[in-house]
Amino acid sequence: MATGSPPASLLSVAPMMDWTDSNCRRFHRMLSRRALLYTEMVTSAAIVHGDLSRLLDYDACEHPVALQLGGSDPAQLRQAVGIAADWGYDEINLNVGCPSDRVQSGCFGAVLMTRPELVADCVAGMIAVSPVEITVKCRIGVDDQIPEDVLPDFIARMRAAGVRRMAIHARKAWLQGLSPRENREIPPLDYPLVHRMKAEFPDMDLSVNGGIATLDQVQDHLRVMDGVMVGRAAYHQPWDILGAADGLWGEAPPFETPTDAALAMRPLILAHLERGGRLHQVTRHMPGLFHGRPGARQWRRVLSEGASTGGIEVCDAALAQTRIDPD
Known part of the structure:
Protein backbone atom coordinates (compact mmCIF):
# COMPACT_ATOMS: atom_id res chain seq x y z
CA MET A 1 0.00 0.00 0.00
CA TRP A 249 18.36 9.26 -9.03
CA GLY A 250 21.98 8.21 -8.75
CA GLU A 251 21.09 4.53 -8.62
CA ALA A 252 22.25 1.54 -10.66
CA PRO A 253 19.70 0.14 -13.12
CA PRO A 254 17.99 -3.18 -12.27
CA PHE A 255 19.49 -4.94 -15.33
CA GLU A 256 22.60 -4.64 -17.45
CA THR A 257 21.01 -5.69 -20.75
CA PRO A 258 17.55 -6.00 -22.33
CA THR A 259 18.15 -9.76 -22.42
CA ASP A 260 18.36 -9.76 -18.61
CA ALA A 261 15.08 -7.83 -18.47
CA ALA A 262 13.38 -10.26 -20.87
CA LEU A 263 14.46 -13.20 -18.73
CA ALA A 264 13.20 -11.48 -15.59
CA MET A 265 9.78 -11.17 -17.22
CA ARG A 266 9.41 -14.96 -17.57
CA PRO A 267 8.06 -15.58 -14.02
CA LEU A 268 5.56 -12.72 -14.41
CA ILE A 269 4.42 -14.08 -17.78
CA LEU A 270 4.14 -17.64 -16.45
CA ALA A 271 2.05 -16.45 -13.49
CA HIS A 272 -0.21 -14.52 -15.89
CA LEU A 273 -0.70 -17.62 -18.04
CA GLU A 274 -1.42 -19.78 -14.98
CA ARG A 275 -4.21 -17.36 -14.01
CA GLY A 276 -5.82 -17.93 -17.39
CA GLY A 277 -4.44 -14.87 -19.13
CA ARG A 278 -3.24 -14.77 -22.72
CA LEU A 279 0.38 -14.25 -23.67
CA HIS A 280 -0.46 -11.29 -25.90
CA GLN A 281 -1.84 -9.34 -22.95
CA VAL A 282 1.71 -9.07 -21.58
CA THR A 283 3.95 -9.30 -24.62
CA ARG A 284 2.07 -6.63 -26.61
CA HIS A 285 3.99 -4.16 -24.42
CA MET A 286 7.38 -5.70 -25.14
CA PRO A 287 8.13 -5.54 -28.93
CA GLY A 288 10.34 -2.46 -28.53
CA LEU A 289 12.59 -3.97 -25.85
CA PHE A 290 15.45 -4.64 -28.30
CA HIS A 291 14.90 -1.50 -30.38
CA GLY A 292 17.99 -0.74 -32.46
CA ARG A 293 19.80 -3.91 -31.40
CA PRO A 294 20.74 -7.10 -33.25
CA GLY A 295 17.74 -9.39 -33.67
CA ALA A 296 15.18 -6.67 -32.89
CA ARG A 297 13.13 -7.28 -36.02
CA GLN A 298 13.08 -11.04 -35.48
CA TRP A 299 12.15 -10.55 -31.81
CA ARG A 300 9.17 -8.44 -32.85
CA ARG A 301 8.14 -10.87 -35.58
CA VAL A 302 8.18 -13.98 -33.39
CA LEU A 303 6.26 -12.22 -30.61
CA SER A 304 3.63 -10.82 -32.97
CA GLU A 305 3.09 -14.07 -34.84
CA GLY A 306 2.90 -16.37 -31.83
CA ALA A 307 1.58 -14.38 -28.90
CA SER A 308 -2.13 -14.65 -29.75
CA THR A 309 -2.21 -18.44 -29.35
CA GLY A 310 1.15 -19.48 -27.86
CA GLY A 311 2.71 -19.77 -24.44
CA ILE A 312 6.05 -19.06 -22.82
CA GLU A 313 7.83 -20.96 -25.61
CA VAL A 314 7.04 -18.01 -27.89
CA CYS A 315 9.01 -15.69 -25.62
CA ASP A 316 11.91 -18.12 -25.52
CA ALA A 317 11.92 -18.44 -29.31
CA ALA A 318 11.80 -14.66 -29.72
CA LEU A 319 14.65 -14.19 -27.27
CA ALA A 320 16.74 -16.78 -29.12
CA GLN A 321 16.53 -14.56 -32.21
CA THR A 322 18.37 -11.77 -30.40
CA ARG A 323 21.29 -14.10 -29.72
CA ILE A 324 21.86 -15.05 -33.36
CA ASP A 325 25.04 -13.54 -34.77
CA PRO A 326 23.82 -11.22 -37.56
CA ASP A 327 26.98 -12.03 -39.53
Whole structure:
Protein backbone atom coordinates (compact mmCIF):
# COMPACT_ATOMS: atom_id res chain seq x y z
CA MET A 1 0.00 0.00 0.00
CA ALA A 2 1.09 3.55 -0.58
CA THR A 3 2.51 5.41 2.36
CA GLY A 4 1.72 8.85 1.02
CA SER A 5 2.61 11.14 -1.84
CA PRO A 6 5.88 10.26 -3.55
CA PRO A 7 8.61 12.84 -4.00
CA ALA A 8 8.31 14.82 -7.20
CA SER A 9 9.14 12.43 -9.99
CA LEU A 10 12.12 13.21 -12.15
CA LEU A 11 10.75 10.85 -14.77
CA SER A 12 7.24 9.55 -15.32
CA VAL A 13 5.54 7.49 -18.02
CA ALA A 14 2.50 9.25 -19.44
CA PRO A 15 -0.98 7.77 -18.96
CA MET A 16 -2.23 6.52 -22.32
CA MET A 17 -5.62 5.05 -23.13
CA ASP A 18 -5.60 1.42 -24.29
CA TRP A 19 -1.95 1.12 -23.36
CA THR A 20 -0.80 1.73 -19.80
CA ASP A 21 -2.61 -1.20 -18.20
CA SER A 22 -1.26 -3.21 -15.27
CA ASN A 23 0.76 -5.54 -17.51
CA CYS A 24 2.44 -2.56 -19.14
CA ARG A 25 3.24 -1.00 -15.77
CA ARG A 26 4.70 -4.22 -14.39
CA PHE A 27 6.96 -4.46 -17.42
CA HIS A 28 8.05 -0.85 -17.04
CA ARG A 29 8.62 -1.37 -13.34
CA MET A 30 10.99 -4.21 -14.19
CA LEU A 31 13.09 -1.69 -16.13
CA SER A 32 13.00 1.14 -13.58
CA ARG A 33 12.47 1.04 -9.83
CA ARG A 34 11.97 4.79 -9.59
CA ALA A 35 9.99 6.15 -12.56
CA LEU A 36 6.46 7.21 -11.68
CA LEU A 37 3.89 5.15 -13.60
CA TYR A 38 0.30 6.11 -14.45
CA THR A 39 -2.90 4.23 -15.11
CA GLU A 40 -4.98 4.71 -18.19
CA MET A 41 -7.54 7.46 -17.67
CA VAL A 42 -10.61 6.25 -15.75
CA THR A 43 -13.70 8.44 -15.71
CA SER A 44 -15.16 9.55 -12.43
CA ALA A 45 -18.55 8.21 -13.56
CA ALA A 46 -17.07 4.75 -14.13
CA ILE A 47 -15.66 4.67 -10.61
CA VAL A 48 -18.88 5.87 -9.02
CA HIS A 49 -21.04 3.39 -10.94
CA GLY A 50 -18.71 0.66 -12.22
CA ASP A 51 -16.78 -2.48 -11.29
CA LEU A 52 -14.18 -1.15 -8.87
CA SER A 53 -11.91 -4.19 -8.91
CA ARG A 54 -11.71 -4.15 -12.69
CA LEU A 55 -11.09 -0.41 -12.79
CA LEU A 56 -8.78 0.11 -9.83
CA ASP A 57 -6.94 -3.10 -8.96
CA TYR A 58 -3.21 -3.21 -9.60
CA ASP A 59 -0.17 -5.11 -8.37
CA ALA A 60 1.79 -3.81 -5.39
CA CYS A 61 5.00 -4.05 -7.43
CA GLU A 62 3.77 -1.14 -9.56
CA HIS A 63 4.43 1.51 -6.88
CA PRO A 64 4.96 4.38 -7.25
CA VAL A 65 1.82 4.48 -9.38
CA ALA A 66 -0.70 7.25 -10.01
CA LEU A 67 -4.37 7.01 -10.91
CA GLN A 68 -5.52 9.34 -13.67
CA LEU A 69 -9.13 10.49 -13.58
CA GLY A 70 -11.27 12.12 -16.24
CA GLY A 71 -14.34 14.18 -15.45
CA SER A 72 -15.78 17.66 -15.05
CA ASP A 73 -18.39 17.28 -12.30
CA PRO A 74 -16.78 18.51 -9.06
CA ALA A 75 -19.11 16.48 -6.82
CA GLN A 76 -18.62 13.29 -8.83
CA LEU A 77 -14.85 13.71 -8.97
CA ARG A 78 -14.78 14.27 -5.23
CA GLN A 79 -16.81 11.07 -4.76
CA ALA A 80 -14.52 9.13 -7.10
CA VAL A 81 -11.43 10.27 -5.21
CA GLY A 82 -13.02 9.21 -1.94
CA ILE A 83 -13.67 5.75 -3.36
CA ALA A 84 -10.21 5.41 -4.96
CA ALA A 85 -8.50 6.40 -1.71
CA ASP A 86 -8.95 2.83 -0.44
CA TRP A 87 -6.80 1.50 -3.29
CA GLY A 88 -3.62 3.16 -2.06
CA TYR A 89 -2.44 4.98 -5.17
CA ASP A 90 0.54 7.29 -4.67
CA GLU A 91 -1.05 10.17 -6.57
CA ILE A 92 -4.34 11.03 -8.26
CA ASN A 93 -4.17 13.06 -11.46
CA LEU A 94 -6.86 14.98 -13.31
CA ASN A 95 -6.72 14.79 -17.11
CA VAL A 96 -7.02 18.20 -18.76
CA GLY A 97 -5.06 17.24 -21.86
CA CYS A 98 -6.61 14.37 -23.81
CA PRO A 99 -8.08 15.58 -27.15
CA SER A 100 -10.02 12.47 -28.22
CA ASP A 101 -13.61 12.77 -29.43
CA ARG A 102 -14.98 10.42 -26.76
CA VAL A 103 -13.34 12.58 -24.10
CA GLN A 104 -14.71 15.82 -25.53
CA SER A 105 -18.22 14.39 -25.69
CA GLY A 106 -18.06 13.88 -21.93
CA CYS A 107 -16.79 17.44 -21.38
CA PHE A 108 -13.45 16.48 -19.95
CA GLY A 109 -9.88 16.23 -21.14
CA ALA A 110 -8.35 19.08 -23.15
CA VAL A 111 -11.69 20.83 -23.70
CA LEU A 112 -11.52 21.84 -20.03
CA MET A 113 -8.65 24.20 -20.86
CA THR A 114 -11.47 26.54 -21.91
CA ARG A 115 -13.08 26.32 -18.44
CA PRO A 116 -10.29 26.88 -15.92
CA GLU A 117 -12.69 28.00 -13.21
CA LEU A 118 -14.50 24.65 -13.43
CA VAL A 119 -11.20 22.77 -13.26
CA ALA A 120 -10.25 24.77 -10.18
CA ASP A 121 -13.53 23.75 -8.51
CA CYS A 122 -12.87 20.13 -9.44
CA VAL A 123 -9.36 19.96 -8.03
CA ALA A 124 -10.26 21.84 -4.87
CA GLY A 125 -12.94 19.26 -4.11
CA MET A 126 -10.58 16.40 -4.94
CA ILE A 127 -7.88 17.79 -2.66
CA ALA A 128 -10.36 18.12 0.19
CA VAL A 129 -10.97 14.36 0.34
CA SER A 130 -7.71 12.87 -0.96
CA PRO A 131 -5.06 11.33 1.31
CA VAL A 132 -2.50 11.72 -1.48
CA GLU A 133 -1.44 14.52 -3.79
CA ILE A 134 -3.83 15.71 -6.50
CA THR A 135 -2.03 16.71 -9.70
CA VAL A 136 -3.08 18.00 -13.12
CA LYS A 137 -1.94 17.13 -16.64
CA CYS A 138 -2.78 19.77 -19.24
CA ARG A 139 -1.92 21.20 -22.65
CA ILE A 140 -0.52 24.68 -23.34
CA GLY A 141 -3.90 25.61 -24.81
CA VAL A 142 -6.55 24.53 -27.28
CA ASP A 143 -7.79 25.72 -30.67
CA ASP A 144 -7.45 29.49 -31.07
CA GLN A 145 -6.31 30.16 -27.52
CA ILE A 146 -3.03 32.05 -27.16
CA PRO A 147 -0.83 29.78 -25.03
CA GLU A 148 1.30 32.65 -23.72
CA ASP A 149 -1.87 34.08 -22.14
CA VAL A 150 -3.81 30.93 -21.33
CA LEU A 151 -1.15 28.73 -19.76
CA PRO A 152 0.11 31.04 -16.99
CA ASP A 153 -3.46 31.93 -16.07
CA PHE A 154 -4.38 28.23 -15.94
CA ILE A 155 -1.40 27.37 -13.75
CA ALA A 156 -2.14 30.28 -11.42
CA ARG A 157 -5.73 29.09 -10.99
CA MET A 158 -4.56 25.54 -10.25
CA ARG A 159 -2.10 26.85 -7.68
CA ALA A 160 -4.80 28.94 -6.04
CA ALA A 161 -7.00 25.82 -5.82
CA GLY A 162 -4.25 23.94 -3.98
CA VAL A 163 -2.43 22.07 -6.76
CA ARG A 164 1.34 21.95 -6.36
CA ARG A 165 2.39 19.59 -9.16
CA MET A 166 1.49 19.64 -12.87
CA ALA A 167 2.61 17.97 -16.10
CA ILE A 168 2.34 20.15 -19.20
CA HIS A 169 2.15 18.73 -22.72
CA ALA A 170 4.03 21.34 -24.74
CA ARG A 171 1.55 21.33 -27.64
CA LYS A 172 -1.81 22.88 -28.26
CA ALA A 173 -4.73 20.52 -28.78
CA TRP A 174 -6.95 21.15 -31.77
CA LEU A 175 -10.37 19.87 -30.78
CA GLN A 176 -11.76 20.10 -34.31
CA GLY A 177 -10.01 18.89 -37.43
CA LEU A 178 -7.22 16.77 -35.95
CA SER A 179 -7.36 13.18 -34.73
CA PRO A 180 -5.84 12.24 -31.36
CA ARG A 181 -2.80 10.87 -33.20
CA GLU A 182 -2.42 14.06 -35.22
CA ASN A 183 -2.73 16.07 -32.00
CA ARG A 184 0.37 14.24 -30.77
CA GLU A 185 2.37 15.12 -33.88
CA ILE A 186 1.12 18.14 -35.84
CA PRO A 187 0.76 21.06 -33.41
CA PRO A 188 4.25 22.46 -32.89
CA LEU A 189 6.04 21.85 -29.62
CA ASP A 190 6.76 24.93 -27.51
CA TYR A 191 9.26 23.82 -24.92
CA PRO A 192 10.50 27.38 -24.27
CA LEU A 193 7.02 28.40 -23.12
CA VAL A 194 6.84 25.48 -20.68
CA HIS A 195 10.34 26.27 -19.45
CA ARG A 196 9.28 29.85 -18.82
CA MET A 197 6.43 28.59 -16.67
CA LYS A 198 8.96 27.07 -14.29
CA ALA A 199 10.66 30.45 -13.98
CA GLU A 200 7.31 32.18 -13.48
CA PHE A 201 6.06 29.64 -10.93
CA PRO A 202 9.18 28.55 -9.02
CA ASP A 203 7.09 27.21 -6.13
CA MET A 204 5.24 24.78 -8.43
CA ASP A 205 6.61 21.35 -9.33
CA LEU A 206 6.32 21.28 -13.12
CA SER A 207 7.05 18.47 -15.59
CA VAL A 208 7.26 18.81 -19.35
CA ASN A 209 5.68 16.29 -21.72
CA GLY A 210 5.49 15.83 -25.49
CA GLY A 211 7.89 14.60 -28.14
CA ILE A 212 10.66 13.57 -25.73
CA ALA A 213 12.25 10.45 -27.19
CA THR A 214 15.65 9.90 -25.53
CA LEU A 215 17.16 9.88 -22.07
CA ASP A 216 19.57 12.61 -23.21
CA GLN A 217 16.57 14.82 -23.98
CA VAL A 218 15.15 14.01 -20.56
CA GLN A 219 18.38 15.18 -18.93
CA ASP A 220 18.39 18.37 -21.02
CA HIS A 221 14.89 19.28 -19.83
CA LEU A 222 15.78 18.48 -16.23
CA ARG A 223 18.28 21.34 -16.31
CA VAL A 224 15.22 23.60 -16.25
CA MET A 225 12.20 21.54 -15.19
CA ASP A 226 11.42 19.55 -12.04
CA GLY A 227 10.42 16.50 -14.04
CA VAL A 228 9.89 14.99 -17.47
CA MET A 229 6.95 12.86 -18.59
CA VAL A 230 7.75 10.52 -21.47
CA GLY A 231 4.97 9.04 -23.58
CA ARG A 232 5.21 6.76 -26.58
CA ALA A 233 8.99 6.52 -26.56
CA ALA A 234 8.68 4.49 -23.36
CA TYR A 235 6.57 2.04 -25.34
CA HIS A 236 8.45 1.97 -28.65
CA GLN A 237 11.92 1.86 -27.09
CA PRO A 238 11.44 1.02 -23.41
CA TRP A 239 15.01 -0.09 -22.76
CA ASP A 240 16.48 3.14 -24.14
CA ILE A 241 14.19 5.27 -21.97
CA LEU A 242 13.75 3.23 -18.81
CA GLY A 243 16.66 0.79 -18.81
CA ALA A 244 19.08 3.41 -17.47
CA ALA A 245 16.52 5.80 -16.00
CA ASP A 246 17.36 5.06 -12.37
CA GLY A 247 20.67 6.78 -12.95
CA LEU A 248 18.70 10.04 -12.74
CA TRP A 249 18.36 9.26 -9.03
CA GLY A 250 21.98 8.21 -8.75
CA GLU A 251 21.09 4.53 -8.62
CA ALA A 252 22.25 1.54 -10.66
CA PRO A 253 19.70 0.14 -13.12
CA PRO A 254 17.99 -3.18 -12.27
CA PHE A 255 19.49 -4.94 -15.33
CA GLU A 256 22.60 -4.64 -17.45
CA THR A 257 21.01 -5.69 -20.75
CA PRO A 258 17.55 -6.00 -22.33
CA THR A 259 18.15 -9.76 -22.42
CA ASP A 260 18.36 -9.76 -18.61
CA ALA A 261 15.08 -7.83 -18.47
CA ALA A 262 13.38 -10.26 -20.87
CA LEU A 263 14.46 -13.20 -18.73
CA ALA A 264 13.20 -11.48 -15.59
CA MET A 265 9.78 -11.17 -17.22
CA ARG A 266 9.41 -14.96 -17.57
CA PRO A 267 8.06 -15.58 -14.02
CA LEU A 268 5.56 -12.72 -14.41
CA ILE A 269 4.42 -14.08 -17.78
CA LEU A 270 4.14 -17.64 -16.45
CA ALA A 271 2.05 -16.45 -13.49
CA HIS A 272 -0.21 -14.52 -15.89
CA LEU A 273 -0.70 -17.62 -18.04
CA GLU A 274 -1.42 -19.78 -14.98
CA ARG A 275 -4.21 -17.36 -14.01
CA GLY A 276 -5.82 -17.93 -17.39
CA GLY A 277 -4.44 -14.87 -19.13
CA ARG A 278 -3.24 -14.77 -22.72
CA LEU A 279 0.38 -14.25 -23.67
CA HIS A 280 -0.46 -11.29 -25.90
CA GLN A 281 -1.84 -9.34 -22.95
CA VAL A 282 1.71 -9.07 -21.58
CA THR A 283 3.95 -9.30 -24.62
CA ARG A 284 2.07 -6.63 -26.61
CA HIS A 285 3.99 -4.16 -24.42
CA MET A 286 7.38 -5.70 -25.14
CA PRO A 287 8.13 -5.54 -28.93
CA GLY A 288 10.34 -2.46 -28.53
CA LEU A 289 12.59 -3.97 -25.85
CA PHE A 290 15.45 -4.64 -28.30
CA HIS A 291 14.90 -1.50 -30.38
CA GLY A 292 17.99 -0.74 -32.46
CA ARG A 293 19.80 -3.91 -31.40
CA PRO A 294 20.74 -7.10 -33.25
CA GLY A 295 17.74 -9.39 -33.67
CA ALA A 296 15.18 -6.67 -32.89
CA ARG A 297 13.13 -7.28 -36.02
CA GLN A 298 13.08 -11.04 -35.48
CA TRP A 299 12.15 -10.55 -31.81
CA ARG A 300 9.17 -8.44 -32.85
CA ARG A 301 8.14 -10.87 -35.58
CA VAL A 302 8.18 -13.98 -33.39
CA LEU A 303 6.26 -12.22 -30.61
CA SER A 304 3.63 -10.82 -32.97
CA GLU A 305 3.09 -14.07 -34.84
CA GLY A 306 2.90 -16.37 -31.83
CA ALA A 307 1.58 -14.38 -28.90
CA SER A 308 -2.13 -14.65 -29.75
CA THR A 309 -2.21 -18.44 -29.35
CA GLY A 310 1.15 -19.48 -27.86
CA GLY A 311 2.71 -19.77 -24.44
CA ILE A 312 6.05 -19.06 -22.82
CA GLU A 313 7.83 -20.96 -25.61
CA VAL A 314 7.04 -18.01 -27.89
CA CYS A 315 9.01 -15.69 -25.62
CA ASP A 316 11.91 -18.12 -25.52
CA ALA A 317 11.92 -18.44 -29.31
CA ALA A 318 11.80 -14.66 -29.72
CA LEU A 319 14.65 -14.19 -27.27
CA ALA A 320 16.74 -16.78 -29.12
CA GLN A 321 16.53 -14.56 -32.21
CA THR A 322 18.37 -11.77 -30.40
CA ARG A 323 21.29 -14.10 -29.72
CA ILE A 324 21.86 -15.05 -33.36
CA ASP A 325 25.04 -13.54 -34.77
CA PRO A 326 23.82 -11.22 -37.56
CA ASP A 327 26.98 -12.03 -39.53
